[in-house]
Amino acid sequence: MNHKIINYLYILILVSMGACTSEKINYVEDSSFAEICKNLHTNKAFPLSDTSDDWFQVYESYEGVYSIVEPYQFQMSISHLIIGTDKALLFDTGMGILPIKPIVERITNLPITVLNSHTHFDHVGGNAEFSEILAIDSLYTKSNMQGFKHEEVAGDVALEAFCGEAPIGLNTDTYHTRSWSANEYVSDGQKIDLGGRILEVMHVPGHTPDAVALLDAKNGLLFTGDTFYDDNLWLFSPETNLDDYSNTIDRLVEVENKIQYLFGAHTTARVDAGRLALVKTSLQKLRSGSTKPVKEIGERQIYQIDGINFVTSKAALEGKQIDITKGASGL
Numbered sequence: 001m002n003h004k005i006i007n008y009l010y011i012l013i014l015v016s017m018g019a020c021t022s023e024k025i026n027y028v029e030d031s032s033f034a035e036i037c038k039n040l041h042t043n044k045a046f047p048l049s050d051t052s053d054d055w056f057q058v059y060e061s062y063e064g065v066y067s068i069v070e071p072y073q074f075q076m077s078i079s080h081l082i083i084g085t086d087k088a089l090l091f092d093t094g095m096g097i098l099p100i101k102p103i104v105e106r107i108t109n110l111p112i113t114v115l116n117s118h119t120h121f122d123h124v125g126g127n128a129e130f131s132e133i134l135a136i137d138s139l140y141t142k143s144n145m146q147g148f149k150h151e152e153v154a155g156d157v158a159l160e161a162f163c164g165e166a167p168i169g170l171n172t173d174t175y176h177t178r179s180w181s182a183n184e185y186v187s188d189g190q191k192i193d194l195g196g197r198i199l200e201v202m203h204v205p206g207h208t209p210d211a212v213a214l215l216d217a218k219n220g221l222l223f224t225g226d227t228f229y230d231d232n233l234w235l236f237s238p239e240t241n242l243d244d245y246s247n248t249i250d251r252l253v254e255v256e257n258k259i260q261y262l263f264g265a266h267t268t269a270r271v272d273a274g275r276l277a278l279v280k281t282s283l284q285k286l287r288s289g290s291t292k293p294v295k296e297i298g299e300r301q302i303y304q305i306d307g308i309n310f311v312t313s314k315a316a317l318e319g320k321q322i323d324i325t326k327g328a329s330g331l
Helices: 003-017 030-039 101-107 139-144 150-157 242-256 275-288
Strands: 057-062 065-069 078-083 088-091 112-115 133-136 184-186 191-193 198-203 212-216 221-225 233-235 261-264 295-297 300-305 308-313
Touching (some): 242 275
Antiparallel strands (some): 057 065, 078 088
């Protein structure tokens, strides 16, 4: 199947699955996601670690960086374990569909600190498994610490959300994310010393108010969460702010010439630097009104601009940040 067609089907699935679960969800044909599952090989360039299991695929995407992928659910969430000589940092904890901590403990016996790229449910699902958690000090973050109820995330464990069947050990009737709390709050510019590896926290609001990126300047690595990943960029949640997102992209482009690789939070573990500059120019065209959506599904508007795909909304494009009190369901 043509990659562009796969990508477009994937957008349709994501939009459908991201709909409010209290409404009837108009799913695409069951075969569409199955076809995507068979054709997406986005991480085969990296060595597959023997710490992988039937749910998590672990790739050593760079020396001392293990990308933990959940490839069999449509979010295709990726959590990155960044290892120093003294401790390790887990950037996101995935969906919480199955426990992630046993995988992390197979990879390293160092102490683990968690920091989330943002607090949408598909990035904090495993937070409750860990005792050392850093977070941005915001009301939005603290609200999301309460966890996401089943009715908020039920669409993500519907049959159509999986490549094949739901994993053994998951109760799809009760799936939710557990509450968690932070031990310490971090802010923009703060350095995290893992021993032989220093990570700089960058507060990068836009996708959410509490979004962060991590810069490993010594190795030329930038971990971008949902601010950038190698797939359709979702910018329609009630808490999304396109002014903030545009400023964030401008800021990240300024450091991109010092970066080798970008590590996003969905689909592909690592891509070469240079993509943020493309996002910047495509975003400018999106916001100028000079392009039209290729598809509208409910309130979602899908744009394809110079190789960058956006899923956004009329409200977001008009600068309306509707609700920043709690994270929405979805990317």
